[in-house]
Amino acid sequence: MVALVYYNLYEKKAGQIGSEIEIENSKVLTAYDYVFGDENKPMLFQGDFEGGLWSFRFFALSISDPLSFVVSTVTALEFNLTMFLSILIPLGLVLLFGRFFCAWICPYSLFAELGNSIRKILAKIGIEYFRFDLPKRTPLFYLIISLLLSAIISIPITTLIYPPRIFTEAIYHLILSGIITSGLIFVIFLWLGEVIFAPHLFCRRLCPGGALFSLLGKWRIWKIQKIESQCDSCGVCNPACPYDLNPSAGYFPSECDNCSLCIDACKHNNRNALKNVVRFKV
């Protein structure tokens, strides 16, 4: 996905300068060309992809983030059918898998998990930091309040701090005009603050997209489940959870983003008490 974004933006820049640009350090693209394309000219869906994580077109398929539809509809107070059709696929995936986007696609979660590991290394050395936290329902409240305020001032302020949107525009501007956007600066400071004060705070306690997905994912059918017969309640999985849930008690509310870190932690003990399973009943 990210490779596609990069490739298509570099293609555009090549057109700007009037020559071909070599894409540096892209092993994915090289591998793709080796299998499918011409060696000299990469053929990665040329001209059939545009946009970024926030909203993109793939062949004739236009796909947008469900949050973009909610924000646009609430702010403009108008229902747009074309946009509703473009969110149907992600919406269906959210209803099936819940908050999977956060753990598997969102580029910020990579940085958040990196920050988590840095914190863990520092804790091993013996440096413990102040751990700041916000109340549990804050993301939902932030979503509602900022949507209300957006509707009042009719400017979409909800998504100003939404990382997938920020990364989309940051990549666009870094490649095409070479400037660092204000959103990227915000994300860098947010990440540094997270590493120092509160690991994974943004995803847990502020992200409006995460709030929307956990709201929609309440009735999801793909869940992590505890198998009682295998589990001896050792609790290895609890500190592994970035969302401060309680996997050892079999507690997987809609905040769970199926990141499977608890399953990995469980396997450390040579047990398989936690599993990714399809469940139709909540």
Next chain:
Amino acid sequence: MKKRDFIKSLVAALIPSAILVGGSWFSFTKLLPKRKTSPFRPPGALAESEFLSKCIRCRRCGQVCPNETIKYFDTLDPVMSGTPFFVPREKGCILCMKCNNTCPSGALEPISENPDAILSKVKIGKAVVDKNICNSFNGFVCGVCVFACPYTNIAIWGDTWEQPVVTDKCVGCGLCEQACIHYPQAIRVVHTVEEQEVTIEKI
């Protein structure tokens, strides 16, 4: 949920929202220089306030633009940040109608590539000639703007000595302003006729 938790979450959510709203208000009114004119949006754009509320800032219009016409605001101003615009003086719109057909949010209304449809639906602005500095009105036969226009003889036509006459059918693509050989430009795109005075003041 307990009452105490409710109030705590409410306060915790209000603080960032208030910072965002306050920040937008502060930077829009105090920090940034006041814009005398609103920017030129890509073809098919809704009215300014409606456009700002509907646009999701996805930057697909700029990526699909073949002429590199569309640029984006990226300042500390959260109101305008990420919305598309173009500067006719630097690069005019070639009216290919790709941006508004790719727009996912409906902030740019789709318009077909048919020249008649473009002529009737696109209304970015209107070109206005400043007769005091235009070459054709001051003893030189020029007519560059007349030939730069994609709708020559419909939107603009050359009178005696190629003196440009802009009609009401002008869509405001800005190709004439881009082509104008006089500096400062003698032909300029404006939103309304009243705005013309403002742009003249700036020069």
